[in-house]
Amino acid sequence: MRQLMLGNAAVARGMYEAGCAIISSYPGTPSTEITEEAAKYSEIYCEWAPNEKVALEVAHGATLAGRRAGCAMKHVGLNVAADPLFTISYQGVNAGLVICVADDPGMHSSQNEQDSRHYAAAAKVPMLEPADSEEARVFAKRAFELSERFNTPVFLKMCTRVAHAQSVVEPGERTVPAQAPYVKDPTKVMMTVNSRNAHARVERRTLELIEYAETCDLNRVEMGDTKLGIITSSTSYQYAREVFGPGASILKLGLVWPLPEKLILDFAAKVDRLIVLEELDPVIEGHCKKLGLQVSGKDLFPICGEFSQNLVRECVGLDTPRFLTIPDPIPPRPPVMCAGCPHRGIFYILNKLHCMVYGDIGCYTLGALAPLNAMDLNVCMGASCSGLHGFNLAMGRAGESRSVGVIGDSTFIHSGMTGICDIAYNQTNSTVIILDNSITGMTGHQQNPTTGKNLRGEPAGKVDLEALCRALGFERVTVVDPYDLAAVERVVREELAADAPSIIISRRPCVMIKGTVHKPPITADTDRCVGCEMCMQIGCPAISVENGTVRIDPTLCVGCGVCAQMCDMGVLDGGAK
Amino acid sequence: MTGNIMIVGVGGQGTLLASKLLGHVLLEQGYDVKVSEVHGMSQRGGSVVTYVRYGEKVASPVIDRGEADFIVSFELLEAARWLPYLKPQGQIVTSTQRLEPMPVITGAAEYPDRLVEKLRAAGAKVDALDCLALAERAGSAKAVNIVLMGRLSHYFGMDESLWLSAIEQVVPPKFLELNKRAFALGKNA
Numbered sequence: 001m002r003q004l005m006l007g008n009a010a011v012a013r014g015m016y017e018a019g020c021a022i023i024s025s026y027p028g029t030p031s032t033e034i035t036e037e038a039a040k041y042s043e044i045y046c047e048w049a050p051n052e053k054v055a056l057e058v059a060h061g062a063t064l065a066g067r068r069a070g071c072a073m074k075h076v077g078l079n080v081a082a083d084p085l086f087t088i089s090y091q092g093v094n095a096g097l098v099i100c101v102a103d104d105p106g107m108h109s110s111q112n113e114q115d116s117r118h119y120a121a122a123a124k125v126p127m128l129e130p131a132d133s134e135e136a137r138v139f140a141k142r143a144f145e146l147s148e149r150f151n152t153p154v155f156l157k158m159c160t161r162v163a164h165a166q167s168v169v170e171p172g173e174r175t176v177p178a179q180a181p182y183v184k185d186p187t188k189v190m191m192t193v194n195s196r197n198a199h200a201r202v203e204r205r206t207l208e209l210i211e212y213a214e215t216c217d218l219n220r221v222e223m224g225d226t227k228l229g230i231i232t233s234s235t236s237y238q239y240a241r242e243v244f245g246p247g248a249s250i251l252k253l254g255l256v257w258p259l260p261e262k263l264i265l266d267f268a269a270k271v272d273r274l275i276v277l278e279e280l281d282p283v284i285e286g287h288c289k290k291l292g293l294q295v296s297g298k299d300l301f302p303i304c305g306e307f308s309q310n311l312v313r314e315c316v317g318l319d320t321p322r323f324l325t326i327p328d329p330i331p332p333r334p335p336v337m338c339a340g341c342p343h344r345g346i347f348y349i350l351n352k353l354h355c356m357v358y359g360d361i362g363c364y365t366l367g368a369l370a371p372l373n374a375m376d377l378n379v380c381m382g383a384s385c386s387g388l389h390g391f392n393l394a395m396g397r398a399g400e401s402r403s404v405g406v407i408g409d410s411t412f413i414h415s416g417m418t419g420i421c422d423i424a425y426n427q428t429n430s431t432v433i434i435l436d437n438s439i440t441g442m443t444g445h446q447q448n449p450t451t452g453k454n455l456r457g458e459p460a461g462k463v464d465l466e467a468l469c470r471a472l473g474f475e476r477v478t479v480v481d482p483y484d485l486a487a488v489e490r491v492v493r494e495e496l497a498a499d500a501p502s503i504i505i506s507r508r509p510c511v512m513i514k515g516t517v518h519k520p521p522i523t524a525d526t527d528r529c530v531g532c533e534m535c536m537q538i539g540c541p542a543i544s545v546e547n548g549t550v551r552i553d554p555t556l557c558v559g560c561g562v563c564a565q566m567c568d569m570g571v572l573d574g575g576a577k
Numbered sequence: 578m579t580g581n582i583m584i585v586g587v588g589g590q591g592t593l594l595a596s597k598l599l600g601h602v603l604l605e606q607g608y609d610v611k612v613s614e615v616h617g618m619s620q621r622g623g624s625v626v627t628y629v630r631y632g633e634k635v636a637s638p639v640i641d642r643g644e645a646d647f648i649v650s651f652e653l654l655e656a657a658r659w660l661p662y663l664k665p666q667g668q669i670v671t672s673t674q675r676l677e678p679m680p681v682i683t684g685a686a687e688y689p690d691r692l693v694e695k696l697r698a699a700g701a702k703v704d705a706l707d708c709l710a711l712a713e714r715a716g717s718a719k720a721v722n723i724v725l726m727g728r729l730s731h732y733f734g735m736d737e738s739l740w741l742s743a744i745e746q747v748v749p750p751k752f753l754e755l756n757k758r759a760f761a762l763g764k765n766a
Contacts, residue, residue, distance in 0.1 A: 004604055338621060363621065
């Protein structure tokens with residue numbers, strides 16, 4: 001039955017229909033729903049792994065044992081999984097292995113906009129790129145078939161506008177292939193002569209894949225008017241159809257690595273002018289130029305950011321629609337930390353103490369925004385720990401006494417552990433604050449190894465953060481409640497002054513976790529309010545000042561009581577202290 | 578011809594349920610439909626937008642400046658923010674609710690006044706109503722999304738039963754009557 005389906009849900013559907021048995025992933029926007037939706041099929045075992053490298057190794061291990069398996073990650077997650085990727089490409093699979101990777105052109109929820117297609121070329125792993133949900137479903141199945149036919153992992157590449165768009169899908173039935181037997185094969189040990197032979201096999205495989213790309217139905221030519229030919233893929237194909245209409249000539253690529261040669265040359269020969277429409281880097285364009293074709297691409301369209309129909313119209317000199325405006329400036333509405341967010345108290349104190357804050361990846365990146373202004377730096381998952389160690393190596397005591405790393409519980413398990421291991425092993429007096437809110441927040445509340453629950457919310461193993469930090473070599477491990485501003489300030493001051501590396505665990509569950517019992521909203525005793533606006537310094541969306549008097553929005557306030565600790569006049573005492 | 582409807586508001590206001598309902602209704606009518614939204618960072622109280630497109634065959638998943646037939650807005654400032662996306666002859670359906678963004682709360686920016694008048698002065702057709710009050714009258718402040726959909730339905734010739742059966746599919750049974758009331762209040766406002 002035809003139904004509307006999110007691109008990511010369609011990938012999960014395709015994996016289900018392909019008989020995929022095991023999925024291991026680390027959440028990351030815009031890829032997270034692939035695994036969450038797959039978990040709704042009881043036939044697929046799904047788990048959250050500590051990071052993407054682990055997830056890929058788990059999925060590959062499952063395919064070696066003969067079951068179809070996959071993993072899903074965002075583009076930067078693929079950097080983490082790159083180490084196993086390159087050698088899995090050599091070693092091959094024993095059942096289909098599909099790696100879903102979701103790019104984020106425009107960086108709606110990412111720290112960079114790298115183009116994952118380079119990984120396909122670098123690791124010599126074929127990459128399929130759907131343009132809507134139905135293709136996502138079909139390509140997921142095809143990816144498993146290709147993986148087994150060519151003995152290689154296969155990428156299924158999504159982007160935000162395919163992953164997070166719903167379009168019409170016609171689901172099919174699930175077919176489960178028989179489990180392939182595991183047979184010990186000495187050539188599977190990737191060393192010396194085996195690796196050399198494997199590399200040669202990969203090069204032969206690439207030639208076979210190029211041959212396949214010439215005629216496979218993943219790539220298709222839609223001939224129309226021959227004045228202009230457009231080579232494109234993914235969501236850019238949709239913009240091309242939107243702008244140039246049903247009569248345009250388009251070579252739509254579904255297999256974006258390796259790229260065909262004869263198919264492209266034949267298409268080019270049939271049209272007067274050739275353009276390549278692709279977001280981010282000129283990958284297809286570069287290929288065309290290597291084939292000696294005269295082609296327009298990044299001379300017309302930008303490398304940075306995502307496309308839209310108006311952007312394409314402007315770049316090719318077509319008119320864009322007229323639109324209305326009002327003269328008033330429209331204030332931006334950036335995302336904010338939720339009312340009652342346990343991170344707020346930490347960032348307020350770090351800002352108050354003028355700390356250098358090396359942040360990390362998660363909701364708490366919002367601590368960088370006004371009025372908290374409590375983040376100096378961030379790079380990638382885990383850099384708050386290792387980057388801080390390097391900073392303090394160069395800065396010495398002047399750095400150690402005023403700098404902190406700040407990292408969430410899930411990110412800490414992902415790749416903060418190794419960073420603090422370096423701090424303890426090589427001994428800088430660095431201070432790392434683990435924001436333990438018992439959930440992976442930013443990506444929409446996934447469980448992780450510190451929460452004691454698995455992906456399905458069932459009881460699971462649980463990392464003891466205090467014991468882990470002590471085992472890694474920290475003698476100073478302090479737990480603090482971030483709702484208690486005085487305690488937070490005291491502990492941060494003590495640990496910055498200490499002559500040893502330290503870990504502060506700020507522990508409070510995310511207020512958005514389902515089932516969390518909140519205190520009643522704060523009631524403001526407005527008669528006592530003098531309008532000093534001290535309470536405004538914590539940037540809580542539930543607090544505003546109207547006509548010189550504080551107002552608490554009772555629909556947002558969860559009674560955390562942090563604002564009451566800011567108020568010397570006792571206006572906000574009607575809540576938790 | 579492709580029909581374009583934008584649903585705009587503030588993260589957490591329930592825009593996703595509204596687009597789900599609309600998607601169901603349009604699919605049921607036999608249209609090709611695409612519904613796009615961005616997840617992640619913007620969910621945390623930021624400005625959110627969902628694009629709903631329908632027609633014989635829909636290509637682009639997004640709506641661009643000057644293309645929307647309707648902007649359905651949960652909040653006045655958001656209606657103003659997305660005004661350039663409306664076709665010059667397009668229709669805005671908006672709740673009159675005001676939610677101050679953080680730069681306004683901290684005093685770094687001002688919330689523009691008389692927005693409905695200014696939107697009309699710019700040339701837009703504006704249907705502004707207090708959806709929060711109507712939702713509360715229906716039984717829950719959370720039903721603003723269904724009130725707005727009821728109001729939007731007022732502009733379509735489709736049979737009301739289509740909308741009501743779509744509501745049955747997207748809301749839990751125990752909230753069904755409440756949401757039907759909210760829909761009717763919006764439609765007849």
